[in-house]
Amino acid sequence: MTSRSILSADEDGSTARDIYHQLRGVIMSGQLGANERLPTVRQTATDLGVAQGTAAKAYKMLEQAGLVVSRTAAGTRVAESAAVLPRAIAQRIRELAEEASATRIELDDVINVLRLVWRTNSGPNRDDTKESEQLEQNPVRE
Numbered sequence: 001m002t003s004r005s006i007l008s009a010d011e012d013g014s015t016a017r018d019i020y021h022q023l024r025g026v027i028m029s030g031q032l033g034a035n036e037r038l039p040t041v042r043q044t045a046t047d048l049g050v051a052q053g054t055a056a057k058a059y060k061m062l063e064q065a066g067l068v069v070s071r072t073a074a075g076t077r078v079a080e081s082a083a084v085l086p087r088a089i090a091q092r093i094r095e096l097a098e099e100a101s102a103t104r105i106e107l108d109d110v111i112n113v114l115r116l117v118w119r120t121n122s123g124p125n126r127d128d129t130k131e132s133e134q135l136e137q138n139p140v141r142e
Contacts, residue, residue: 019048019058020065027067027078033090034083038068038076 026032038059039047045055059076062068067082078087085093100110 016054016057016061019044019050019055020061023058023062024065024067027062027082028084030084030090030093032078032083033085033087034078034080036078036083036087036090038078040075 023038032038038044041052041055041059044058045052048055059068059070063070063076067079068076069079070076083090096110100107
């Protein structure tokens with residue numbers, strides 16, 4: 001389970017559907033990877049200032065949509081089929097983003113390097129050839 005809050009409270013409180021959409025966005029954006037644990041229903045309710053029943057309803061909606069799997073004692077986890085990225089990759093991306101931000105590296109620089117590394121490992125992509133040429137002309141600072 002993540003120690004940081006992945007949801008934000010609305011000023012007028014959140015409905016189950018609002019919570020569902022927030023969590024769906026977190027899952028679909030890759031912020032939570034396959035098998036990563038969601039906050040407990042109780043924690044979600046506390047974070048958002050809503051009743052536990054409202055949070056539980058949102059979790060049930062996620063389960064019905066096939067985005068999460070709930071098991072007693074194991075908590076609610078992102079379903080394998082719903083995750084954009086495997087858990088380990090999502091975690092490494094978060095760590096990369098935190099470190100890059102802490103060292104004040106520009107997002108575009110990180111993305112360009114990632115694209116170059118990707119191409120080196122998997123071959124050139126016809127849509128990224130121009131970007132690759134630009135990156136090679138502008139070396140990365142260390």
